[in-house]
Amino acid sequence: MIRLPALPAPAPVELARRLQQQFAEWAPETFASAAYPQREMDAIRQAGLLHITLPGEALDLRHSNTPALLQLLRYIGQGNLSVGRIYEGHVNALQLIAVYGTPAQQQRWFADARAGHLFGVWNTEMQDGIHLDRQRTGKVRIRGSKSFCSGSVHVTRPIVPGVLHDSKGRALGWQMAIVPLDRHDPPVDKSFWTPLGMRNSVSHKIDFTGILLEPTDLLGHPGDYNRQPYLSGGAIRFAAVHLGGAAAVLEAIREYIRQLKRTEDCYHRSRVGQMAILVESGNQWLERSGRLTDQSSDTDEIIYYANMTRTAIASICTDCLRLAEHSAGARGMLHPYALPRLHADLTMYLRQPAPDAALEAVGKHYLDDHPTH
C-alpha cells in the first residue's frame, strides 16, 4: 500500500523517549513484582499512546509514519520489554482493524481505544485451540483456549482468531474475533506462565469456552489474518521492541563498567564499541524497513525486507547479550545489577514465531526472485 507523505514532526517519539527513562527507573521494582506493569501501562494511556496510530493522530498509519512508530516501539522496549510486548500487541490489533474492519466496526473499536481500552492479538494456541461456532441465531459461541495471551485480562479487547464453523459445523477458515473481555470472566491459567524472563508480560493461558459473540464482533473474513504483507511484514514491530532491549543492555553495561572504573580497559572499550555498532546498525534496519513498508506496493519485497530485518535484529540482540556477559563477568550477572534482568527478558522475548522459516524465506527469495539492492 503506497502511503501519503508524513505529517509534521512526530512528537510522540520524544514522548516515548521520556517514558523510556521513567520505565527504566521503575524496571527493577516492576521486574521483582513479576506482575502486570500497571504503572507503565497507565503512563502509556495517559500519554495518549493508545490512540496515537488512529486516523488523524500523530502516527496515523495511513501516512508515512512507520519509521516513527518503530522508533517509538524501540524506546518503549528499551524502557521495559514486557511493556513493549503488550503495547506492540495493541498497535498490531488497531492496524488489523484499520485494514479489515467495516467503517462501523472501526468507529466502535477506535472509540474504545480512545476511551482507554487495551487491545491485543492472541493467535498462538495449543491442541485445545479456538473454534468459533456460528449459531442458528447468527451469534457465535467460542470453544477453546489461547496460550501466550500477553497482557492477560488487562487486555479488554483482544483479537482472538480461531476456526469459524457455520451452523452446520462446516469449517470455513481462520477467522478473527474481538472479545469484549471486560464483560466476561474466563478461566485464566496463570500457572502456564513460568518463563525464563518477560514475566511482567503476564502471557497467561485463557479459556474462552462458552463466550457468546455478536456477529459484528467478527473482524474481516476467514483467512484475512494470514494475508500478506501484513502478517510477515508486521515482524518489524516486534524487531523494534527487541532492538530496544539490546539498547538497554548496552546502557546497562556502560553503567556497570563506569561503576567499576574500568572504562580505560581496552577490551571493555572494544566490546562496547562492537555493541554500539550493532545497535546503530539495528536502527538503520528499522529506518529502512519502515520506509519500505510505507513506500512499497510490492508484497514480496515488504516480506523479504521484514524477514531480513527481524533476523538481523535477532542476531544483533544475541551478539549484544554475548558481549555484555563477557564484560559483566559473574558479579555483573547478580541482581540487582540491570544485566541479569535484561538478559532474562530479552532472551525470552527473542523467541518469536518461525525464525528458521523467516531466514529460509530470505534465502529462497534471493535465489529465486532476483531482488534488487
Ligand SMILES: Cc1cc2nc3c(=O)[nH]c(=O)nc-3n(C[C@H](O)[C@H](O)[C@H](O)COP(=O)(O)OP(=O)(O)OC[C@H]3O[C@@H](n4cnc5c(N)ncnc54)[C@H](O)[C@@H]3O)c2cc1C
Ligand atoms: C514473551 C512472549 C509473549 C508472547 N505473547 C504473545 C501474544 O500476545 N500473542 C500471541 O499470539 N503469541 C504470543 N507469543 C507467542 C509467540 O508469538 C510465538 O508464537 C511463540 O513464541 C512461538 O513458540 P515457540 O518458540 O515455542 O515455537 P516453535 O514454533 O516451536 O519454534 C521453536 C523452534 O522450532 C522451529 N520450528 C517451528 N516449527 C517447526 C517445524 N514444523 N519443524 C521444525 N522446526 C520448527 C522454529 O524455527 C524455532 O527455531 C509470545 C511469546 C513470548 C515469548
